[in-house]
Amino acid sequence: MTNLKSTFFFRRWWLRLLHVSFIFVLVSCNTHSNGQEEKNKEDGVDSSGFVDLFEGGTLDNWEGDPAYWRIENGVLIGVTTASTPPLENNTFLTWKGGELGNFELKAEFRITEKGNSGINYRSETVTDVPFALKGYQADIDGMNNYTGQNYEERKRTTLAYRGEQAVIEPSEDATVENNAWTARRIESSLGSSDSLKTLINSEDWNEIHIIANGNRLQHYINGVLMSDVTDKDEKNFMASGLLGIQIHVGPPMKVEYRSFRVKQVD
Structure with missing residues (x-):
């Protein structure tokens, strides 16, 4: 017991x-x-590992012409008016946090009807033009004619129009024709440009999601894949580079960005 x-x-x-x-x-x-x-x-990092690049509501970690850029209530505003100096070249606000290689970017944007903007990545500075970048760009415009496409600023121009899954082949003879790179091969369709356009809000907020992984570059708008590029052109391919936001030459415009977050990927 x-x-x-x-x-x-x-x-x-x-x-x-x-x-x-x-x-x-x-x-x-x-x-x-x-x-x-x-x-x-x-540290400005959310539960998914994204870092808010405008945490704190300042432009301290960015470089651009203050005549065109400001932050109000946590929203980045890029604006040209009749009273601002007229642009002779596209101008950029560039992140000073270093170069990005493989990454995801998520942001919300709103742009006026005649506006023209975009997010450049894996880009380089243009030495003889102030506040200019050249490189891959997720295009954004107020008429939504180009929003979502992959346009390479100051280099090969259009790599994939909205609705295209494209492969950029290596070529010694490739050139620019009709504002597009001739060595791009269309592998498949993601949908017609016009049908995809209906999913983009005009003069209202939209979400953009960029995924750059190796030589594959994908642009999503409001959760829908708009363009998909596989860049096999080793001569022109950029594995890493600068991140920037564009105001395009043209009529007075206003573009706004908020919740601008980046996550680097191994």
Whole structure:
């Protein structure tokens, strides 16, 4: 009988010890998780690993002509008016946080009807033109004629129109014809440009999602894939480079960006 009681109490003691240990581990993990979440919030990192590049509501980590760029209530505003200096070349606001290689970018944008903008990535500075970039661009315009396409600023021009899955082949003879690169091969259709256009809001907020992974570059608008480029042109392909936001030469316009987030991918 004594042995049975000893065994019974030992088992109860052991179960209680396991229970207390489990609670301790659970609390420790939860504390660590909460601490990491708080640190991420302080660093501007959300639960998905995206970093808000306009955290703090300043342009301290960006470089551009202040005549055209400002932040109001956490929203980046790019604007040209009759009173701002007339643009002779497209002007860019460039992120000074370093070059991006493989990454995802998510942002919301709104643009006036006659506006023309875009997000450049894996780009280079143009040495003889102030605040200019050349490189891949997720195109955005107020009429939504080009929004979502892949246009390479100051280089090969159009790599994929909206609705195209394109492969850019290596070629010594390729050139620009009708504002498009002749060495691009259309692999498949993502839908007609006109039908995809109906999914883009005019003069209202839209979400853009850029995925750059190796030589594959995908542009999504409102969750729909609009263009898909595989760049096999080793001579012109850029594996990494600068990130920037464009105001295009043209009539007075206004473009706004908010929730501008980037996540680097290995």
